[in-house]
Amino acid sequence: MDQLYIYNTLTKEKEIFEPLKPGFVSIYVCGPTVYGDPHLGHAKSYVAFDVVVRYLRYLGYKVRYVQNITDVGHLTDDADEGEDKLEKQSRIERLEPMEVADKYMWSYFDAMDRLNVKRPDIAPRATGHIPEQIEMIEALIERGHAYETEGNVYFDIRSFEGYGKLSGRSLEEAEAGVRVETAGDKRNPEDFALWKKADPSHIMKWRSPWGMGYPGWHIECSAMSTRYLGQTIDIHGGGLENQFPHHESEIAQCEAAHEKPFVRYWMHNNMVTLNGQKMGKSLGNAISLPQFFEGDHQLLSRKWPADVIRFFLLQSHYRSTTDFSEEALAAAESGLKNLHEIFRAIDEAEPGSGSPFDIPAFVDEVKACLNDDFNTARAIGTFFEQLRSVRKQINDGNPPSNVDELAGELKMLADEVLGLWPDEAGSGGEEDRRRLHQAIELLLEIRQKARSHRDFETADRIRDRLAEVDITIEDAPQGTTYKIGGKSFTFTLTP
């Protein structure tokens, strides 16, 4: 595949990607509702779309990536009488709703930074775009798609014939699915709220043409995507579970208001399970990302580094479900370690007399994987498969003559696009690092001396004790190599 194909959830087909404006891509991904720490599900979704954006940029597109922060309007249930999630959490934590929003927004961004997810270009907040939301609701009322009753405004689902086209749901089905008591002032039970009247105890409320109130859940995405990306956007992403009702309602709002197609390519990532089960607070298996990073949960036996989680996620396709288990993570960790060894070997090698590597074929193959609806799992497989021979050449002392060029191309793909490049070791100060190396080298000298006296007890003790603090020693004919947390250094001694 020499062109990018994207699986469009709307048409259920892989389609050649062609943006509305050549060279430019507008992408909107549903961001988190910030009332709690981010969890594995967020990681899967945002790592997946991170690669989408990175790859589009690699292909030369100028991308504008918008991801909202929902900090109002998301109710605890859809009975239209539910409580705002932010307000509820603010009561529990005894904080202002905006303190809750800020706290968890930063928790979210911190976790994403650690997962090496690039920040969106714009991260608009729902509370910062109340005027845009009101304006859009007014337009919907004007066009006869929405109506006001007693300070509430609802979208009239029957006025929009395309409702259900994304989720494949007919109006009758939607109606049959409504199990909860509906608010008495709706025309049809499946109509959804655009604006809600706030009672006096409500903290987050704004003045509107319909009185004091707050926006519904779906309207913020429509208003903000229109504001920053225009009326028709190229890609809209999000989790599969948001297809209905959230994305369906976004389509209705935007297309009813603008009378233009809303989204050219809908992308939905699949779900995450934990030990085969859906994560849920009621099941007691909801583990947050900070808990993974710190190993701070009953179900976890240890810490799991962010780069391992990212690699694990990218080893499966974004449209497949991903089951997390510590066994699977451990396997991913070993695999990533090996991949990093290969990357480092290529990155550090000097061009030699070995036969040149076929770089264009390699790059084309990786691109073919990614062009096929962002198949990161196959791309990673290609790295292992094709780079093995290069590593062997390097080990044998005959690096390919074009190993420098390969390192450059590899960095573009593995670092810029997939974000899997190893971190630099020794993040402490330069001075500390130098002292550390000298201390290790001193120990290696002592060990070498012990070995020459055949005092293997001492030699092994040094090796074992260093291994305990993640400094590993490898003896080779050319000299001894040591690794601090995976990053290798060569130290030559004459025995």
Added chain:
RNA sequence: GGCGACAUGGCCGAGGGGUUAGGCAGAGGUCUGCAAAACCUCGUACGGCGGUUCGAAUCCGCCUGUCGCCUCCA
């Protein structure tokens, strides 16, 4: 109950009508004081039952199972 996905070797996970995914784990070997690392070799798997076909794990049907949506969720 309605709608929709998926079922791949010990584990994870791509692919997809006839020819190797890949990773992890495991076995043997080279090397080594031992070890580690590296390298070499080794697994012929696709839920069950029917059907289409010269040929199906890959297409169709049924069954079983798992998961998701239909209520908040990435």
